[in-house]
Amino acid sequence: MPEEILQTHKLLDRCERSLAERFTVHKLHEAADKQALIRDISPRIRAIAGGNVDAALMDKLPRLELIANFGVGYDSIDTKAARERKIRVTNTPNVLNDAMAEITIGLMVALARRIPQADQFVRQGKWLKGSFPLLSELNGKTVGILGLGRIGKEVAARAQAMKMRVVYHGRNRQPNEPFIYYDNLADMARDADWLVLIAPGGKSTEKIVNRDVLTALGPEGFLVNVGRGTLVDEPVLVEMLQSGGIAGAALDVFEKEPTVPEALFALDNVVLSPHQGSATHQTRNKMGDLVVANLDAHFAGEPLLSAVV
Structure with a gap:
């Protein structure tokens, strides 16, 4: 008889x-x-295929051995509870690195050149009445990356191809990376033109981008968030976008998705995206394949391909 598994979403x-x-x-x-x-x-x-697994669900499944999460982020799984119960957890890293890096650079270009707004400018016949305003370029600017992991490194490589200077902040300095490391996020924001967020969610990073960091980024600085909405103090971000405290933001993630602060809809200095960072056929299929491969490996008694617990 085939093994029975629970699919959570x-x-x-x-x-x-x-x-x-x-x-x-x-x-x-x-x-x-x-x-x-x-x-x-x-x-x-x-075994479980999917996320959204808390300690209460684990306790209702006394034989649970594996949670094969769909996604590189696994903050919807109580990993502390899993570890205490000797339940393994896997995710789907690496297969989405390129897709995430592509959309990050795409959002940066879209924000710098106001591409969505320019599209509407043409469609609404405004070009007939005058030229679209002059804007800025990426080349020659400094991008500060919060979270120089697998995806962050791919973003860094592409940013360098755009002739940008790369710096980064994270829990630890990575001595084999050629980029300047900041041990203080606000200091990095102060020295950067762009602040790109690719860190995981969770209590340790909740609202890590607060008023102090956004103030340091300043009225000529741009924010891009492709990590988790919880990384940013969202009401403060909205306030500073409205007041000109920062120049603009491109957001693929939000604190309470799919709810987005309505105040953002009226702002010309934002680009909004519906959490589609890895949403390509190629990447999502590879993610699904890795979920299945981890389940296969577990039931065959073989090493897991991408264990996080």
Whole structure:
């Protein structure tokens, strides 16, 4: 008999087909009575495909051994609780690095040159009445990266190709990287023209970009967030965008998605994106494949491909 697993949210069709070929899949997100489903299957579930797993759910699955998360970020999983219960956790790193780096640079160009606004300028016939305003370029500017991990390094490489100077802040200096390291985020923001956020979410990074950091970035500085909405003190960001405290922001993530502060809709100095950083066919299929591969490895007694716990 195939192993039984619990799927906690919708996954790509290709991933779901692969799971169905290998396992008996119980879809928690489709259950009319979720608690009844958990009670029925709990003695047989050794693995979960997906995220949104807290300690309470773990405790209802006494044989749970693995949570195969879909995504590089795993802040929707209580990893401390998993570690205490000796439950392994995997994520899907590396396969989304290029997609994330591409959208980061794309958002920077879109913000610097106001590409969405320029599109509307043409569509609304405003070009007939005068020229679009002069704006700025990326070349020659300094970009400060918060989170020089796998994705951050890909962004850095592309920023250098755009003739930008790269600096970074993180928990530790990386001695093998050629970029200047700042141990204080506000100091880096002060010295940067662009502040790019690619750090993970969680309590340790919640509102790490606060009023002090945004004030240091200043009225000529731009913010790009492709990490997590919780990295930024969102009300303060809105206030400073409205007042000119910073020059602009390009945001792919928000604190309470899919809810976006309505005040941002009226601002010309923002570019808004619906958390689509890794949302390409190529990347999402690779992410799904890695979820399946980690499950296969676990049940075969082989090393996990991308364990985080």
